[in-house]
Amino acid sequence: MKRVLTAVILIPIVVIALFKAPLLLFALLVLGVAVLATHEYLELAKAQGFRPFRALSYLFLASLFGFVAWGSLEVARQMPSWLRDIPAVEGVTGLLLVAAPFLLMIASMRRDPLSQSLPDAAVSFLLLPYVGLSLVCLVLMRAYQNGALFVLFLMLVVWTGDTAAYYVGSAIGKHKLAPRVSPGKTLEGALGGIAMVALVAWGGAAHFGLPQPAVVAFGCAVGIFSIIGDLTESMFKRAAGLKDSGALLPGHGGLLDRIDSVTAAAPLYALGLFGSGVIA
Numbered sequence: 001m002k003r004v005l006t007a008v009i010l011i012p013i014v015v016i017a018l019f020k021a022p023l024l025l026f027a028l029l030v031l032g033v034a035v036l037a038t039h040e041y042l043e044l045a046k047a048q049g050f051r052p053f054r055a056l057s058y059l060f061l062a063s064l065f066g067f068v069a070w071g072s073l074e075v076a077r078q079m080p081s082w083l084r085d086i087p088a089v090e091g092v093t094g095l096l097l098v099a100a101p102f103l104l105m106i107a108s109m110r111r112d113p114l115s116q117s118l119p120d121a122a123v124s125f126l127l128l129p130y131v132g133l134s135l136v137c138l139v140l141m142r143a144y145q146n147g148a149l150f151v152l153f154l155m156l157v158v159w160t161g162d163t164a165a166y167y168v169g170s171a172i173g174k175h176k177l178a179p180r181v182s183p184g185k186t187l188e189g190a191l192g193g194i195a196m197v198a199l200v201a202w203g204g205a206a207h208f209g210l211p212q213p214a215v216v217a218f219g220c221a222v223g224i225f226s227i228i229g230d231l232t233e234s235m236f237k238r239a240a241g242l243k244d245s246g247a248l249l250p251g252h253g254g255l256l257d258r259i260d261s262v263t264a265a266a267p268l269y270a271l272g273l274f275g276s277g278v279i280a
Contacts, residue, residue, distance in 0.1 A: 002250040005250070006249050006250050006252055007252075010249075014155070015152070017029055018142070018148050018151055018152060019148045019152075022078060023069075023072060023073055023076050023078045023139075023142060023143055024069070024073060024078065024080065024083075026139065026142055027065065027069040027072065027073075027139045030065075030135050030136075030138055030139055031061075031062070031065045031069075031135075033135060033255065033259070034061055034065065034131055034132060034135045034136075035058065035061065036248065036255045037131050037135070037255050037256045037259060038057060038058065038061055038127060038131055039246075040245040040246045040248075040254045040255060040256040041127060041130065041131055041236075041245075041256060042054055042057060042127075043245075043246070044236045044237065044240045044242065044245060044256075045123045045240075047240035047241065047242060048236075048239050048240050049116075050116070050119060050120050050123045051111075051116075051120045052120055052123045052124045052127075053104060053107050053120065053121065053124045056100075056103055056104060056107060056124060057124045057127050059096065060096065060097065060100050060124075060125075060127065060128055060132070061127060061128070061131070061132050062093075063092075063093040063094075063096035063097050063100075064093075064097060064128060064132040064133070064136055065132070065136055065139070066089060066090075066092075066093035067090060067093040067094050067097060068136045068139055068140055069136075069139055070083075070089055070090040070093070071090065071140075072139055072140055072142070072143035073143070075143045075144065076143040076144070097128075100125060100128070101125065104121040104124060104125055105121065107121070108120065108121045129267075130232075130263055131256075131263065133266075133267055134229075134259070134262055134263040134264070134265075134266040134267055135259070135262075135266070137266040137267055137269070137270040138151055138154075138266060140270060141154075141270055141273065141279060144279045144280070145279075146208075146279075147279065149208075150273060150278075150279060153200075153204050154222070154262075154265065154266060154269050155262075156200055156204075157197050157200055157201065157204075157219060157222055157223060157226070157265070157269075158226050158261045158262055158265055160193075160196050160197065160200050161193040161194065161196055161197040161200075161223045161226055161227075161261070162193065162226070162230070162261060163193075163196075164189075164192050164193045164195070164196035164197075165185070165189040165190055165192055165193030165227070166189065167192070168188055168189045168191075168192025168193065169184070169185065169186040169188055169189020169190075169192065170189075172188050173186030173187075173188040173189045174186065174188060175187040175188065177189070177190050177227075177231075178231050178234075180238075181231050181234050181235045181238060182230070182231055182234040182238075185230075185231070185234075190227055193223060193227070194220050194223045194224065194227075197219050197220060197222070197223035198216050198219060198220050198223075200219065201215050201216045201218070201219025201220070202215070202216050202219075204219070208278075210278065218272050221268065221272075222265050222268055222269050222272075223265075225264040225265045225268045226261035226262070226264060226265040227261070228264045229260050229261045229262065229263040229264030229265060230260050230261045232260070232263070232264065233245065233256060233257065233260035233263070234260075244257055245257050
């Protein structure tokens, strides 16, 4: 019941923010989600014995969002006048992203050089593609015409795929998909989820007037990546000896537990939309 009630409350909030919030507010909301997910990610890393560079991790995350959000506001022509008056923001945030590895090297040298400073730096830097890139893609897509619809379609692909995989796996699942990482997931469930994703992709192609075979194939690829994202987070939790990444969402665990599929699916999805010219 907690799981259902949490979903009933959260889904309308997500949809309203996606379609009604100004782009800057939407970017700030997604950044808030990214910060909370980052906290959970760093705690998982700590539970595995790493000592991530927390301050730098948050700084790099904010820089990534600042750099992309600035460009997105310009694309959408929704740049507030007070932001236009500080044109150095994009350059500074971009410079911080480029300098991220070097800043981590300097921070590593300040620690005991015989400790695991290099793995700690690697764990800190992994935050950028794992959490930052996946969520910042949502902001980037939202900036373009029909962007909110495309983001919603991504969510539908992930949600329906996860739901179908759960019910199909519970009903007929026999062959374990990745028993050492997530014993509850089955090959039958994964195939059922991908089949549902194919159906959703077929409907999406019809709605957007796109070639259905290509969209269905692309949708299945996104569905496969969403499974990879789910398994990746399960691997992190198992290595840390934890069932959930946190306890923020009643019945669901942590925030990272809810966006685990998006972490792998969103970058591929955005790359396909921009690369094919569907969003331009």
